[in-house]
Amino acid sequence: MNERDPNCIFCKIVEGQLPSRKLYEDEELLAFHDIHPWAPVHFLVVPKRHILSMAHVTSEDAPLLGRMMSLIPQLAMQAGCSPYPHGGYRIMVNTGDHGGQEVHHLHLHVIGGPRPWIKG
Numbered sequence: 001m002n003e004r005d006p007n008c009i010f011c012k013i014v015e016g017q018l019p020s021r022k023l024y025e026d027e028e029l030l031a032f033h034d035i036h037p038w039a040p041v042h043f044l045v046v047p048k049r050h051i052l053s054m055a056h057v058t059s060e061d062a063p064l065l066g067r068m069m070s071l072i073p074q075l076a077m078q079a080g081c082s083p084y085p086h087g088g089y090r091i092m093v094n095t096g097d098h099g100g101q102e103v104h105h106l107h108l109h110v111i112g113g114p115r116p117w118i119k120g
């Protein structure tokens, strides 16, 4: 698996070739606000490495996936979600065409804020 795909939008964001509103960054992960939010809070958590989708994740990626998930509670509060249980948020991973995946670089959506949202 390549580290970066020069044609991938999220690789370009990781490289700083495309702008994004960043929430968090470290050596292997980046979180940034979705460009077309469909709720008051909508951000994405991506690995910097170009993993195509959840279907391409292997057991070697388990620590990375764990780090992506475990960042979310803090980032969600920082992004404006309200606390559990009356606030909260949804975590979504679209995978492949039937899953509605449009950008083929693994990403977790975090969606929150007062409902009803536009979709979902």
Ligand code: 5GP
Binding pocket: 009, 018, 020, 021, 032, 033, 034, 035, 036, 037, 093, 094, 100, 101, 102, 103, 104
């Ligand atoms: P998918 O349908 O692949 O799960 O979701 C891709 C998400 O990426 C969409 O919600 C879309 O709005 C977001 N997105 C696509 N291009 C860009 C971009 O250039 N910048 C940002 N911040 N988000 C993007």
Ligand code: ZN
Binding pocket: 004, 005, 008, 009, 010, 011, 012, 049, 050, 051, 104, 105
């Ligand atoms: Zn990529």
